[in-house]
Amino acid sequence: MPRTHSYELTVTWTGAGAGGTVNYRDYGRDHQIDADGPPPLLGSADPTFRGDSQRWNPEQLLLTALAQCHMLSYLSLCARGRVVVTAYTDEAVGTMTESGDGGGAFTEVVLRPRVTVATPEMAERAAELHERAHRLCFIASSVNFPVRHEPVIVVADAPTAAPTGRTAG
Template sequence: MHGEHHYRLTSRWTGDRGTGTSGYRDYDRAVTIQVEGKPELLASADRPFRGDPARWNPEDMLLAALSECHLLSYLHACVTAGVVVTSYEDDASGTMVLDGRGGGAFREVVLRPRVTVADAAMIPAAHAAHAQANEWCFIANSVNFPVRHEATVSVA
């Protein structure tokens, strides 16, 4: 598959409490993200930044994008290697460091996939498929911090 792929969405701030951004504490961080044909995603800032903890925040979405991209790339790598995956679950975590000037950056993300395969003979190839998945993951290839993998593989 070659070429360019384009993505579009609309982010709409819905947090005006009547005075706009007249002060740092005077507005809600509520955002609605829309992609045509998909359910709306209710988002906000993370709680430490005056956000609504019940809504998705950008840091959650970045971690989710990395986890899902690896999962989908991994399944493809397993099919290519003849590995039959029967279960996959990831407990991902990320570390963001603030710079003290109002900004910050992720230092790393660690994916912890727990994979179940159909046969014990598939375990070595199942482990190796994580490296291939990392090479194929569009999101991991787009970030400037390490995305590490601490995978376990077991037999169904």
């Protein structure tokens, strides 16, 4: 039987100032995100939309969720598949296109994980596991735009590394 999980948080707008939303230019986009356990997360709009560049915006958080979910799914598969990962970074990029009515949507996300494995024998399997991790990622399974992967697998203490060229999604 499938399990169901529920997540709760509170988003509180802190940008009302004295006048609230009297007009588009003058209200603050700042807000705070709270959940039981982690510290508060300070958010705002993207600076393009009059937000604070020193705070997280929803677009960054969506990209973060995709990159985190892929990484966590991938590391789990590696641990279960006896692929020893010793380092992992991802320089993810998301593309959002505005529509004429003031809305918009993400059109693509590219995850660029750079994975270091312990031995050369693990490199091929490490590259292959990205496709399965993509299929298992809860967040990637929930979005309606492509999430591509451009992984690079590096062997610990190896002099050079080459991209695997594999993509998923």
